[in-house]
Amino acid sequence: MVFIATERKGSESCPMNALLFVTICFLAGPAGGAGVDLIPQPVSVELGKGFFQIDGGTVITVDSASHEVGALLQRYLADDGEIELALRVDSADSHGDNTIALRVGAQREKVGGYQLDVTPAGIEICAAGREGLFYGCQTLRQLLLQPKAEGGGRSPIGAVPSVAIRDFPRFSWRGLMLDCSRTFQSIDYIKKTIDRMAFYKMNVLHLHLTDDQGWRIEISRYPELTRKGARFPEEWNEPASHQGYYSQKEITALVRYAAERNITIVPEIELPGHCLAALACYPDLSCTGGPFEIFPFFKGPGINEDIYCAGREETFHFLEAVLLEIFELFPSLYIHIGGDEAPKARWIACDRCQERIDREGLEDERALQSYFIKRIEKFVNSKGRLIIGWDEILEGGLAPNAAVMSWRGVGGGIAAARAGQDVVMSPTSHCYFDYTYGRIDTRRAYLFEPIPEELDGDEAKHVLGLQANFWSHIDREPEKVDSQLFPRLLSIAERGWSPREVRDWDAFCRRVKVHGEHLDRMGVRAKPMPIGTWTPRQMSEIYAPLTWDVSAAIGAAGGYCVLFEYTHGAHRLGIEKVALLIDGEIAAIDIHRGVTGARHENNRYSLVVDRHTAGRSYEIRAWVRAEGGVDSSGQVFLFKDG
Numbered sequence: 001m002v003f004i005a006t007e008r009k010g011s012e013s014c015p016m017n018a019l020l021f022v023t024i025c026f027l028a029g030p031a032g033g034a035g036v037d038l039i040p041q042p043v044s045v046e047l048g049k050g051f052f053q054i055d056g057g058t059v060i061t062v063d064s065a066s067h068e069v070g071a072l073l074q075r076y077l078a079d080d081g082e083i084e085l086a087l088r089v090d091s092a093d094s095h096g097d098n099t100i101a102l103r104v105g106a107q108r109e110k111v112g113g114y115q116l117d118v119t120p121a122g123i124e125i126c127a128a129g130r131e132g133l134f135y136g137c138q139t140l141r142q143l144l145l146q147p148k149a150e151g152g153g154r155s156p157i158g159a160v161p162s163v164a165i166r167d168f169p170r171f172s173w174r175g176l177m178l179d180c181s182r183t184f185q186s187i188d189y190i191k192k193t194i195d196r197m198a199f200y201k202m203n204v205l206h207l208h209l210t211d212d213q214g215w216r217i218e219i220s221r222y223p224e225l226t227r228k229g230a231r232f233p234e235e236w237n238e239p240a241s242h243q244g245y246y247s248q249k250e251i252t253a254l255v256r257y258a259a260e261r262n263i264t265i266v267p268e269i270e271l272p273g274h275c276l277a278a279l280a281c282y283p284d285l286s287c288t289g290g291p292f293e294i295f296p297f298f299k300g301p302g303i304n305e306d307i308y309c310a311g312r313e314e315t316f317h318f319l320e321a322v323l324l325e326i327f328e329l330f331p332s333l334y335i336h337i338g339g340d341e342a343p344k345a346r347w348i349a350c351d352r353c354q355e356r357i358d359r360e361g362l363e364d365e366r367a368l369q370s371y372f373i374k375r376i377e378k379f380v381n382s383k384g385r386l387i388i389g390w391d392e393i394l395e396g397g398l399a400p401n402a403a404v405m406s407w408r409g410v411g412g413g414i415a416a417a418r419a420g421q422d423v424v425m426s427p428t429s430h431c432y433f434d435y436t437y438g439r440i441d442t443r444r445a446y447l448f449e450p451i452p453e454e455l456d457g458d459e460a461k462h463v464l465g466l467q468a469n470f471w472s473h474i475d476r477e478p479e480k481v482d483s484q485l486f487p488r489l490l491s492i493a494e495r496g497w498s499p500r501e502v503r504d505w506d507a508f509c510r511r512v513k514v515h516g517e518h519l520d521r522m523g524v525r526a527k528p529m530p531i532g533t534w535t536p537r538q539m540s541e542i543y544a545p546l547t548w549d550v551s552a553a554i555g556a557a558g559g560y561c562v563l564f565e566y567t568h569g570a571h572r573l574g575i576e577k578v579a580l581l582i583d584g585e586i587a588a589i590d591i592h593r594g595v596t597g598a599r600h601e602n603n604r605y606s607l608v609v610d611r612h613t614a615g616r617s618y619e620i621r622a623w624v625r626a627e628g629g630v631d632s633s634g635q636v637f638l639f640k641d642g
Contacts, residue, residue: 035047035161036142036143036146036161036163037142037146037510037511037514037515038139038142038143038511039142039200039490039493039494039508039511039512039515040200040201040493040494040496040497040498041494041497041498041502041511042139042165042166042167042498043166043167043168043498043499044165044166044167045163045164045165046163046164046165047161047162047163048118048119048161048162048163048164049162050120050162051118051120051159051160051161051162052118052119052120052121052122052123052159052160052162053120053158053159054083054085054100054144054158054159054160055098057098058085058098058099058100059085059086059087059088059098059099059100060073060074060085060086060087060088060099060100060101060102061088061089061090061096061099061100061101061102062087062088062089062090062101062102063089063090063102063103063104064089065104065130066102066103066104066130066133067087067089068130068260069102069130069133069134069137070087070102071087072134072137072260072261073100073102073137073140074087076137076141077141077144077158080141080144080145080521081144081145081158083144083158085100096122097121097122098121098122099122099123100122100123100124100125100140101122101123101124101125102124102125102133102136102137103124103125103126103127103133104126104127104128104129104130104133105126105127105128110168110169111128111129111131111132111168111169111172112131112132112135112168112169112172112201112203112262113127113128113132113135113166113167113168113169114126114127114132114133114135114136114139114165114167114168115127115136115164115165115166115167116136116139116140116163116164116165116167117163117164117165118143118160118161118162118163118164119162120162123140123160125137125140130262131262132168134198134261134262135167135169135201135262136165136167138198138199138200138201139165139167140160141199142199142518143160143161143163144158144159144160145517145518145521146161146514169201169203169496169497170465170496170497170498170499170500171450171463171464171465171466171496171497172203172464172465173203173204173424173464173465173466173467173496174201174202174203174204174465174466174467174492174493174496174497175202175203175204175205175206175266175424175426175465175466175467175468175496176193176197176202176204176205176206176467176468176469176470176485176489176492177206177207177208177268177426177467177468177469177470178190178193178205178206178207178208178470178472179208179211179434179469179470179471179472179473180207180208180209180216180246180472181208181209181210181211181212181213181214181215181216181277181472182211182213182214182296182297182471182472182473183213183242183472183473183476184214184216184230184241184242184243184244184245185472185478185481186241186478187246187250187254189478189481190205190207190254191254191257192478192522192523193205193485194257194258194261194263195261195522196486196489196519196522196524197261197263197489197493198261198262198263199518199522200489200490200493201493201497202263202489202492202493202496203262203263203264204263204264204266204465204467205258205263205264205265205266206265206266206268206336206467207265207266207267207268208268208270208336208471209246209267209268209269210268210269210270210274210275210277210278211270211274211275211276211277212274212275212276212277212294212295212297212300212304213232213276213277213294213295213296213297213473214229214230214231214232214243214245214277214294215229215230215245215277215278215281216230216244216245216246217245217246217248217251217267217326217329218245218246218247218248218251219321219322219325220248220325221321221322221325222281222282222318222321222322224281224282225277225278225281225282226245227281228280228281229277229278229280229281229294230243230244230245230277231243231244231294232294232295232296233293233294233295236295236296236299238296242296242476248325248329251329251330252329255329255330255331259331264332264333265330265332266330266332266334266335266336266388267326267329267330267332267335267336268336268337268338269319269322269323269326269335269336269337269338270337270338271308271319271337271338271339271372271376272307272308272310272339272342272369272372272373273303273304273307273308273338273339273340273341273342273343274303274304274307274338274340274341274342275306275307275308276292276294276304276306277294278308278318279292279306279308280292280293280294282318284312284314285308285309285312285314285315285318286306286307286308286309286346287306287307287309287311287346287347287349287350287352287353288306288346288350292306297473298473303341303343304343305343305345305346306346307342307343307346307347308372309346309347309350309352309353310347310352310353310356310368310369310371310372311347311350311351311352311353311354311355311356312352316375316376316379319376320379323335323376323379323380323383324383327383327385332385333385333386334385334386334387334388334403335380335385335386335387335388336387336388336389336405337373337376337377337380337387337388337389337393338389338390339369339373339389339390339392339393340389340390340391340392340407341392342369342392344365344366344368344369347365347368348365353365353368356368356371363396364396366395366396367396367397368396369392369395369396370393370395370396370397370398370399371396373387373389373393373399373402374397374399374400377399377400377401377402381401386401386402386403387399387401387402387403388402388403388404388405388422388424389402389403389404389405390404390405390407391404391405391406391407391408391411391412391413391416394412394415394416398416398419398421401421402421403416403421403422403423403424403464404416404421404422404423404424405423405424405426405467406423406424406425406426406427407426407427407428407431407432407469408427408428409427409428409429410425410427410452413425413452413463414452414454414455416462417455417459417460417462417463418455418459420462421462422462422463422464423462423463423464424463424464424465424466424467425448425450425463425465425466425467426466426467426468426469427448429444429448430444430445430448431445431448431466431467431468431469431492432468432469432470432471433445433468433469433470433484433485433488433489434469434470434471434472434473434474434475434484436565437488437527437565437567437635438565438566438567438568438634438635439567440488441488441530441567441635442487442488442490442491442512442527442529443491443505445468445488445491445492445495446491446494446495446505446508447503447505448466448491448495449495449500450463450465450466450495450496451463451500465496466492466495466496467492468485468488468489468492470484470485479525482523482524482525482526483525483526483527484527486519486524486526486527487512487515487516487519487526487527487529488527490512490515491508494508509529512529513529513552516528527637528637528638528639529637530635530636530637531548531550531553531620531636531637531638532546532548532620532635532636533633533634533635533636534546534573534624534632534633534634534636535633536569536626536630536631536632536633539571539573539624539625539626539630539631539632540625540626540630541625541626541627541629541630542625543574543576543623543624543625544623544624544625545621545622545623545624546621546622546624547581547619547620547621547622548619548620548621548636549617549618549619550618550619550620550638551616551617551618551619553618553638554609554612554618554638555612556609556612557609557610557611557612558608558609558640558641559606559607559608559609559640559641560580560606560607560608560609560638560639560640560641561604561605561606561607561638561639561640561641562578562590562604562605562606562607562620562622562636562637562638563603563604563605563636563637563638563639564594564596564603564622564624564634564635564636564637565596565600565603565634565635565636565637566596566597566598566600566632566633566634567633567634567635568633568634569631569632569633569634570628570629570631570632571597571626571627571628571629571630571631571632572595572596572597572598572626572627572628572632573595573596573597573624573625573626573627573632573634574593574594574595574624574625574626574627575593575594575595575596575603575605575622575623575624576591576593576623576624576625577589577590577591577592577605577622577623578590578605578607578620578621578622578623579607579620579621579622580607580609580618580619580620580621581617581618581619581620581621582616582617582618583616583617584617584619586621587609587610588607588608588609588610589607590605590606590607592605595627596634597627597632605622606641607620620636620638622636
């Protein structure tokens with residue numbers, strides 16, 4: 001990190017009073033180490049002297065182009081910190097002191113870029129359009145929520161450090177897929193997810209709306225899809241909260257809510273497979289004619305052999321009618337059509353499908369799937385939209401204008417990019433957040449690089465970005481979904497926005513710790529960051545102590561939980577006892593036998609800090625052993641108990 005003292009003059013697009021700034025050139029260093037803990041890390045940050053103090057007389061000033069974002073910022077500040085500010089429409093150059101001025105003007109940044117300047121006199125956010133202005137406001141919100149320096153004399157309303165930020169996103173697709181089919185996600189929870197995504201500058205919410213476990217969106221032409229297809233049969237005793245559907249009125253309001261926060265909702269209508277919910281309602285769309293019944297995910301095959309019949313014209317009439325209503329509800333350029341895990345057994349045995357293969361001169365059932373996808377794509381393209389699908393749509397020949405969502409590794413994405421077609425990277429190796437933290441921890445997600453080395457410069461331009469995926473068949477309650485998403489989703493947010501060179505894991509951890517308070521404020525009970533690890537090099541087959549410094553993690557008296565999670569290796573970890581040490585002396589201890597491996601047994605330990613004193617040394621010491629051999633690795637977590 002290079003520190004250069006410079007006098008920063010106001011630019012034409014964002015005139016501000018000149019002041020002395022300390023310029024931080026982010027060659028490799030973290031913004032978090034520069035006094036502001038922002039996620040995602042901006043392209044450049046220049047720290048100045050002092051801060052701007054928001055008080056009861058501060059006014060948000062806007063013009064006609066920035067009025068909508070200004071009103072949203074006004075609500076955000078009221079919700080974040082009970083900061084009630086007036087909103088005033090002014091000309092672009094008459095905002096004056098003690099204002100938060102929002103301006104739309106000429107900018108040379110990428111789409112979504114913005115410039116934010118804070119001086120002791122006021123705040124100005126400039127961008128070329130609404131998108132960048134909104135992101136500048138999210139950065140301002142994060143600056144307002146920075147930890148307050150002790151003895152800094154700040155008022156209870158809010159203070160913002162003097163800073164100049166120039167920022168823009170690296171990728172245009174910074175997404176999250178939320179599976180609403182296997183388990184229904186309430187509108188309220190989706191809105192909360194949208195708010196959290198927006199705070200971290202993510203911009204695509206991919207809703208998986210149809211699958212074998214349920215059809216979740218009202219289609220007026222086919223009412224049976226939601227009358228029957230949105231509910232599990234009573235015999236499964238599924239909670240009411242796990243099933244249901246979204247009315248078209250609800251979807252319209254949700255799409256508007258997301259758009260106000262710079263988030264595009266991309267709907268997924270699965271085809272030709274993963275369609276049991278639709279076939280249960282309209283069995284004539286299948287090869288066999290049914291009957292079919294919906295079942296919870298773990299009560300039947302994970303991949304169902306019954307798929308849409310490619311030999312029936314009625315299948316295409318049905319899907320086109322459904323898509324016409326989808327187009328009316330979702331203005332997104334892309335429509336996700338699934339395309340994954342479509343078994344061919346029914347097509348092989350189906351006379352109509354075999355006739356289709358012969359009539360169209362197709363080689364086999366893989367080519368029939370390609371025909372199916374290309375036919376749907378032609379219809380979607382005719383309405384001014386594009387399709388995106390899971391990487392199986394490459395099989396048998398890729399549809400000419402389709403984008404690929406590469407999930408089975410990055411190979412499908414590489415193939416598509418080399419063919420000149422757009423790609424979103426979402427491999428199971430780094431981006432599947434229904435997987436345990438043992439398989440994909442926050443660090444693994446953070447270090448993912450969406451552009452593979454195999455792609456040259458022109459090919460790399462086809463990588464639109466990356467996406468985290470959450471399938472809802474394991475963790476089904478909102479608070480458990482939150483724990484699976486956070487803090488891993490912050491890794492995806494930074495990887496999608498920040499420059500490629502931003503890779504400092506330790507600095508990111510420090511920033512995530514600060515943002516734990518923000519997540520708490522949003523109602524998210526995030527998975528804690530690990531306080532340490534164990535590796536085969538540290539292991540023996542007799543109990544021996546391992547110690548981790550937790551001085552930075554323990555900030556108050558109260559109960560704490562220590563959790564051990566095996567991540568990989570041939571052997572499990574046995575735990576004999578865990579102690580809390582204060583200045584090297586045991587202050588609390590929990591003695592019981594615990595195990596973590598392929599299965600966990602009693603791997604949580606409770607400790608109580610009776611009194612916390614700043615400046616003292618706090619350590620966790622565990623007496624552990626590897627069992628059956630020393631090939632064991634894992635992570636240790638510490639969090640407040642209850």
